[in-house]
Amino acid sequence: MKTLKITLAAMIALGLMVSFAFAAGNVEKGKALFNNTKLGKTGMACNTCHSGGKMLAAAATDKNLPATINRMITTKLKGKAIKGAELANLEAYVKSIAGGQKTGAAAPAPKKRRAIEGC
Numbered sequence: 001m002k003t004l005k006i007t008l009a010a011m012i013a014l015g016l017m018v019s020f021a022f023a024a025g026n027v028e029k030g031k032a033l034f035n036n037t038k039l040g041k042t043g044m045a046c047n048t049c050h051s052g053g054k055m056l057a058a059a060a061t062d063k064n065l066p067a068t069i070n071r072m073i074t075t076k077l078k079g080k081a082i083k084g085a086e087l088a089n090l091e092a093y094v095k096s097i098a099g100g101q102k103t104g105a106a107a108p109a110p111k112k113r114r115a116i117e118g119c
């Protein structure tokens, strides 16, 4: 009986994860945006500063990641905020590399961090 309950719980958890993965946007399309130097006017892409997931550790727990992403676009890239599916795709990709990144020498310790607000 206990095993059955555990199995059921695991299946429900897995189902939720899968549905989140689908609802959360397209990682491949997000990757293209992350590397897109045309998102803004500086000639840089997200990847210019965040190659290999650098400085993205906070993204894994960021409760307002879409707002952070648009803050990056408008302040760092001098571009226009994105929305809808585009934003969801970029968010999905950022999450995918934020979780799996290596920490340590490559990632400089965050100094003062501004409060994260919507733009």
Ligand code: HEC
Pocket: 034, 039, 044, 045, 046, 047, 048, 049, 050, 055, 056, 057, 058, 059, 060, 062, 065, 068, 069, 072, 073, 076, 077, 090, 094, 113, 114, 116
């Ligand atoms: C010019 C360099 C630069 C560029 C380009 C850049 N970032 Fe950042 N990013 C930073 C720095 C520095 C920080 C840490 C300080 C801060 O949060 O402002 C950061 C922090 C972040 C964080 C973590 C903050 C948090 O709390 O979640 C995310 C996520 C992020 N950037 C996403 C992006 C995305 C997506 C793009 C492309 C649209 C991008 N960044 C472009 C320099 C950059």
